Amino acid sequence: MDAGQVLSLIEILAWPFTVLVIASALRPAVLKVIARVNAVEAGGVRxxxxxxxxxxxxxxxxxxxxxxxxxxxxxxxxxxxxxxxxxxxxxxxxxxxxxxxxxxxxxxxxxxxxxxxxxxxxxxxxxxxxxxxxxxxxxxxxxxxxxxxxxxxxxxxxxxxxxxxxxxxxxxxxxxxxxxxxxxxxx
Known part of the structure; x- marks a missing residue:
């Protein structure tokens, strides 16, 4: 793999990696929100x-x-x-x-x-x-x-x-x- 391919791979993976880092940092807060949701139903009927x-x-x-x-x-x-x-x-x-x-x-x-x-x-x-x-x-x-x-x-x-x-x-x-x-x- 040459330097251009490595650079392309880094560019492709940068956004998903950033999302994962942010998600892991916010994990406790997200888990608290999820724990408060008791039911989800499409269309907001329930x-x-x-x-x-x-x-x-x-x-x-x-x-x-x-x-x-x-x-x-x-x-x-x-x-x-x-x-x-x-x-x-x-x-x-x-x-x-x-x-x-x-x-x-x-x-x-x-x-x-x-x-x-x-x-x-x-x-x-x-x-x-x-x-x-x-x-x-x-x-x-x-x-x-x-x-x-x-x-x-x-x-x-x-x-x-x-x-x-x-x-x-x-x-x-x-x-x-x-x-x-x-x-x-x-x-």
């Missing part, structure tokens, strides 16, 4: 759990919902530990706390808690409280968003990050607490 959770966090912070102290109570601690082992399971378990609190609040207000098939239902309880004007719009919207996220955790193949499950659990416990603090009354 929203990611983490993206919806981010929107929910912003809404709840604007309305003064979230209280980080929940992480340290008994149920909060259990959910935080469960999120490490089974993030999807922690989301479903946290949602159950919301349902139970909603049913309790509706019963306390003397409202129906039975859904269309005659079964006791958290959804029916919340709809009844909403219809009677016993829930603020922000509480109702938080309930709907958390329900959507729970459905993603329970009914899709999407794997939820432990950090997202922990955050979801805190938001769910705060909403359940809100139902318990104002049973049957406007919040």
């Amino acid at each position: 929203a990611e759990f983490g993206a919806i959770l981010l929107e929910t966090r912003q809404t709840t912070e604007e309305n003064g919902f979230l209280s980080q102290s929940r992480a340290y109570d008994s149920k909060g601690g259990q959910l935080q530990r469960l999120a490490e082992l089974s993030p999807n399971g922690a989301v479903v378990d946290a949602w159950r706390e919301v349902e139970l609190a909603a049913i309790s609040a509706a019963l306390h207000a003397g409202l129906s808690v039975r859904g269309g098939k005659g079964r006791v239902s958290g959804n029916a309880s919340v709809k009844e409280m909403q219809t009677k004007g016993l829930l603020s719009q922000s509480t109702y919207e938080l309930y709907v968003r958390l329900k959507e996220l729970r459905n993603k955790a329970a009914h899709s193949s999407e794997v939820i990050a432990a950090a997202d499950a922990k955050e979801y659990a805190l938001a769910a416990l705060d909403l359940a607490s809100k139902f318990r603090e104002h049973p049957g009354g406007k919040d």
